Amino acid sequence: MKLLFINACIRDKESRTLSLARNFLSKYKENNKDVEIKELVLNDEKINPILNTSLKERDKLIKNKEYENKFFSYAREFASADKIVIAAPCWDYSFPSILKVYIENICVLGLTFKYNTKGNTSTGLSKFSSLLYITTIGGYPCDKTYIKNIASFFGNGKYYSVYAKGLDIVGNDINGIINKAKKRLDKISKVF
Ligand SMILES: Cc1cc2nc3c(=O)[nH]c(=O)nc-3n(C[C@H](O)[C@H](O)[C@H](O)COP(=O)(O)O)c2cc1C
DSSP: OEEEEEEOOTTGGGOHHHHHHHHHHHHHHHHOTTOEEEEEEGGGOOOOOOOHHHHHHHHHHHHTTOTTSGGGHHHHHHHHOSEEEEEOOOOTTSOOHHHHHHHHHHOOBTTTEEEOTTSSOEEEOOOOSEEEEEEEOSSSOOOOSHHHHHHHHHOOSEEEEEEEOOTTSTTOOHHHHHHHHHHHHHHHHHHO
16 A cells, blocks of 8 residues: 655744654554555655646647656556645745645646546546545634645545644744644544
8 A cells, every 4th residue: 555745844843743744654554554655855855836838848748648757646646546645834825836846746637536528527547545634823814725625636536635834923822833733633433
């Protein structure tokens, strides 16, 4: 069983989101010895945004069904994973832009999604049976719809999310918030 861990925790060792994600993954591994975890550290990847030239190149490759092209390596990896965990802090009411760039790169017609013959609806082609989004937020408001929507666009696996909020608010019980998130992640790890 292949689990793809998309690590968009830019602060790396200092990241509280990453520490929650590592905690989840070790619990999950304890209960699922057969799981093979592939970690994609977005900090270390050379992923390019889709710009005018690359958009044209991509459209040509898709038209010719050249799905083995290296252009699609992230999309192939995403589409074939059984489980997906994404960890990213809340940045600017959303998440670090490298995660959006990654998502642009995996949005590939014919690999991660397709349109029906009439072209008026889409179906996800990605295999995942569960997808988990882990985030931590300094304050409280943060968009909760985007990752959920994009997950259901890519596939019909079950969606889970953990939002640990208020971590930079003076006077908040930070350990309490983190422990609550860990407990929720422990519960998810049993059904994921
Ligand atoms: C560049 C940047 C942007 C941020 N934007 C927001 C934001 O829009 N809303 C918010 O509540 N907190 C924001 N924060 C605070 C982080 O969400 C918070 O500290 C989070 O726990 C950081 O996660 P990490 O420890 O995994 O890096 C921001 C922090 C940084 C560094």
